Amino acid sequence: MPSLQEDEETLRRLQRLGNQVVERIKEGENPYFERPVRSRSNVEFDNKEKRLKLGDSRSKRYFMNIGHARKFMQTMLVASKCKELIEEGRTASIRELYYQLKHTIPGLNENTLEDQDESNPVVVDLETALDSLREHLHLKADAKGALFGPIVIEDEGDVIDCLKLGKSGLHVPSIVDDYNIVEHDADYILVVETGAMADRLVEEDFHKKENAIVISAGGQPSRGVRRLTNILHNRLDLPVYVFTDGDPYGYYIYSVITAGSMNLAFESNRLATPDANLIGMTMSDIEEYGLESVTEKLKGKHPDKSGGPTKDYKRAHDMLKYEWFQNKEWQNELETMIERGVRVEQQALATNNLQFVAETYLPEKIKRGKFLP
Amino acid sequence: MPSLQEDEETLRRLQRLGNQVVERIKEGENPYFERPVRSRSNVEFDNKEKRLKLGDSRSKRYFMNIGHARKFMQTMLVASKCKELIEEGRTASIRELYYQLKHTIPGLNENTLEDQDESNPVVVDLETALDSLREHLHLKADAKGALFGPIVIEDEGDVIDCLKLGKSGLHVPSIVDDYNIVEHDADYILVVETGAMADRLVEEDFHKKENAIVISAGGQPSRGVRRLTNILHNRLDLPVYVFTDGDPYGYYIYSVITAGSMNLAFESNRLATPDANLIGMTMSDIEEYGLESVTEKLKGKHPDKSGGPTKDYKRAHDMLKYEWFQNKEWQNELETMIERGVRVEQQALATNNLQFVAETYLPEKIKRGKFLP
Numbered sequence: 007m008p009s010l011q012e013d014e015e016t017l018r019r020l021q022r023l024g025n026q027v028v029e030r031i032k033e034g035e036n037p038y039f040e041r042p043v044r045s046r047s048n049v050e051f052d053n054k055e056k057r058l059k060l061g062d063s064r065s066k067r068y069f070m071n072i073g074h075a076r077k078f079m080q081t082m083l084v085a086s087k088c089k090e091l092i093e094e095g096r097t098a099s100i101r102e103l104y105y106q107l108k109h110t111i112p113g114l115n116e117n118t119l120e121d122q123d124e125s126n127p128v129v130v131d132l133e134t135a136l137d138s139l140r141e142h143l144h145l146k147a148d149a150k151g152a153l154f155g156p157i158v159i160e161d162e163g164d165v166i167d168c169l170k171l172g173k174s175g176l177h178v179p180s181i182v183d184d185y186n187i188v189e190h191d192a193d194y195i196l197v198v199e200t201g202a203m204a205d206r207l208v209e210e211d212f213h214k215k216e217n218a219i220v221i222s223a224g225g226q227p228s229r230g231v232r233r234l235t236n237i238l239h240n241r242l243d244l245p246v247y248v249f250t251d252g253d254p255y256g257y258y259i260y261s262v263i264t265a266g267s268m269n270l271a272f273e274s275n276r277l278a279t280p281d282a283n284l285i286g287m288t289m290s291d292i293e294e295y296g297l298e299s300v301t302e303k304l305k306g307k308h309p310d311k312s313g314g315p316t317k318d319y320k321r322a323h324d325m326l327k328y329e330w331f332q333n334k335e336w337q338n339e340l341e342t343m344i345e346r347g348v349r350v351e352q353q354a355l356a357t358n359n360l361q362f363v364a365e366t367y368l369p370e371k372i373k374r375g376k377f378l379p
Numbered sequence: 380m381p382s383l384q385e386d387e388e389t390l391r392r393l394q395r396l397g398n399q400v401v402e403r404i405k406e407g408e409n410p411y412f413e414r415p416v417r418s419r420s421n422v423e424f425d426n427k428e429k430r431l432k433l434g435d436s437r438s439k440r441y442f443m444n445i446g447h448a449r450k451f452m453q454t455m456l457v458a459s460k461c462k463e464l465i466e467e468g469r470t471a472s473i474r475e476l477y478y479q480l481k482h483t484i485p486g487l488n489e490n491t492l493e494d495q496d497e498s499n500p501v502v503v504d505l506e507t508a509l510d511s512l513r514e515h516l517h518l519k520a521d522a523k524g525a526l527f528g529p530i531v532i533e534d535e536g537d538v539i540d541c542l543k544l545g546k547s548g549l550h551v552p553s554i555v556d557d558y559n560i561v562e563h564d565a566d567y568i569l570v571v572e573t574g575a576m577a578d579r580l581v582e583e584d585f586h587k588k589e590n591a592i593v594i595s596a597g598g599q600p601s602r603g604v605r606r607l608t609n610i611l612h613n614r615l616d617l618p619v620y621v622f623t624d625g626d627p628y629g630y631y632i633y634s635v636i637t638a639g640s641m642n643l644a645f646e647s648n649r650l651a652t653p654d655a656n657l658i659g660m661t662m663s664d665i666e667e668y669g670l671e672s673v674t675e676k677l678k679g680k681h682p683d684k685s686g687g688p689t690k691d692y693k694r695a696h697d698m699l700k701y702e703w704f705q706n707k708e709w710q711n712e713l714e715t716m717i718e719r720g721v722r723v724e725q726q727a728l729a730t731n732n733l734q735f736v737a738e739t740y741l742p743e744k745i746k747r748g749k750f751l752p
Contacts, residue, residue: 031727057741087604096582096583096733096734097578098729098733099575099579099726101573101575101724101726102579102729102733104726105673105724105726105727105729105730105733106729106730106733107730108673108730109672109730110672143639146575146578147599148573148574148575148597149578150574150575150597152522152550159545160545161544161545161546161547162545162546163545164543164544164545165543166543166544166545166547169533169539170535170537170538170539171539171550172532172533172535172536172539173534173535173552173554174532174539174549174550174552175549175550175552176544176547176549176550177525177544177547177579178547179546179547179548179550180427180578181546190644200474200521201521202472202474202475202519202521202522205470205472205519205522205552205553206471206475209469209470221578224521224522224523238602264564265458283547290577291666299481299482299483300478300481315701315719319488326549351474351478353474353477353478354478355477355478356471356475356478356479357478357481359479359480360395360469360471360475360479361469
């Protein structure tokens with residue numbers, strides 16, 4: 007759960023929102039609240055901060071507007087419930103929030119919410135209107151991911167030595183803002199795409215031998231994993247290396263960790279880690295480590311073919327245009343991938359031997375500082 | 380990783396398989412190996428053990444048979460690699476196994492394996508031929524799930540007090556056979572379908588107040604979660620309650636935990652927990668706890684409609700025929716669901732208040748012994 011100071015700050019923001027609405031009503035005016043526009047037209051890349059952010063466009067939502075009234079009512083309901091959660095010291099999943107707010111409005115044959123597709127965007131409206139992370143509103147997403155390594159974390163009063171959790175590891179919850187880092191002995195943070203690869207590294211005692219905090223994302227990283235990476239990097243000033251498959255999906259995972267995502271551009275200051283580098287897999291790994299016989303073909307149509315690019319090719323082609331990939335290394339990487347039409351998985355390194363990734367591949371790359379920016 | 384005794388037993392079985400093949404070759408005969416037939420025709424419900432198992436049909440796979448030769452070769456490769464893994468004290472994901480074995484056969488323009496769809500069924504062949512769990516062959520699936528509660532587990536030499544892991548919890552690995560239970564103070568085991576509900580219970584200190592081991596499945600339970608439930612139940616002699624959504628998908632999750640699954644019928648003695656009961660959600664909960672306004676409609680067509688049953692209705696309709704649901708309670712439950720055409724989620728209990736599930740619903744059900752068998 008967020009700290010008491012954070013709670014006080016969020017409560018202040020919620021109260022300010024409520025007071026503004028009440029003031030307008032007292033003045034006999036149409037109550038509204040204002041929030042940044044979230045459509046792609048208002049998402050921009052902050053070249054200084056090296057991450058996505060929302061631009062300056064803002065829009066108002068009015069109560070006395072037939073197109074806005076329902077959403078306005080729902081936003082007030084969510085705001086009021088979040089205030090209650092903070093005051094009670096509880097957190098709720100966005101599914102629970104939906105069930106807590108769903109009811110038939112007395113005197114009307116109408117429900118406050120019909121399904122969760124109505125409440126989810128309202129949560130985001132409130133986050134952006136208040137400039138508060140949803141975790142600060144005591145709302146949480148699903149937990150996914152695991153952590154291993156030389157770090158001691160205090161969580162809800164329990165002091166957890168993450169080096170003493172066997173091969174199981176610490177389950178990464180949705181809310182990690184309240185983690186108190188008691189001490190650590192880590193040289194860097196390694197975020198790993200697949201759970202199986204993280205298991206491999208732990209089995210080889212990589213986290214112990216390399217003094218590495220290993221975070222297993224288990225595919226597309228959860229909000230908890232993204233926030234944890236951001237927090238550990240900022241609080242401990244440790245480098246972050248991201249280890250994904252060498253394919254458009256893996257590079258998109260890296261992109262989300264380093265620059266943020268379009269949908270959550272307003273939160274990338276808290277969810278993204280612009281200093282993170284990609285350690286692998288890369289196209290040049292294929293020759294360097296003799297992986298030619300264990301690559302796979304990209305799916306879809308090459309850009310030069312009629313109807314192309316599609317699928318993997320399209321994703322790689324789109325990434326060529328990302329502002330944070332406008333450098334020689336990434337352009338070269340993506341162009342090579344498209345030209346050769348191949349992808350290479352993390353697990354392909356097992357073709358040599360199982361311990362190769364932990365004993366040779368990763369330590370070598372780190373020693374030589376061989377990363378994609 | 381499995382224990383040394385288990386490793387020795389698995390090695391003996393692998394060697395026996397290899398010796399049989401070698402003997403046949405020496406005798407100038409066509410080498411083969413035998414394994415149980417895994418098709419549904421050979422899956423049966425063991426009424427005494429209350430779980431699925433394979434019947435007595437067996438089939439032979441010959442080397443000198445044009446339809447068998449490739450699979451035979453692949454099975455020998457997998458067997459040989461598993462022997463190596465056990466001797467090295469390493470485990471491998473089935474993805475790594477694929478990459479370890481994929482190569483071009485010298486002198487032939489042919490690969491040992493084209494993709495993982497070829498190696499995965501061979502792993503199952505070997506498991507059934509040897510009557511060994513894949514974890515005993517040092518192979519692992521993806522990890523998913525979390526554990527909380529009054530139990531101390533020794534994992535790879537680390538002693539982990541699962542009551543001292545804050546709101547994070549212990550990540551449940553794929554292989555749990557080697558967990559050594561140091562001590563526990565639990566009254567029962569609660570397996571929870573959604574991660575969000577497990578988080579709710581932990582936030583309410585349910586695991587502490589109720590002396591409950593809470594296992595979060597995060598949807599369809601992983602092999603690790605199923606095996607862990609089986610192990611904890613058998614070693615600690617604790618009752619197991621399964622808490623799912625009140626819908627066909629949730630009941631299928633319960634079905635897999637209690638009786639096993641068709642595909643893995645040969646492993647249900649190690650993955651299923653026939654003594655497990657369903658604690659909720661049930662159709663009668665809707666009236667009992669005033670959830671009428673927060674139910675949802677079943678998807679698909681009712682059996683009485685033309686073209687029906689489909690989707691949710693079909694799944695519920697199919698479950699009526701499951702042998703382990705041939706009792707008054709389950710027949711009544713499933714018939715009521717189909718008749719009313721509704722489902723009710725775990726999170727719907729939040730409509731009262733967030734703590735209701737932890738303070739009232741679950742303790743009441745346990746006190747009154749109100750379960751589905």
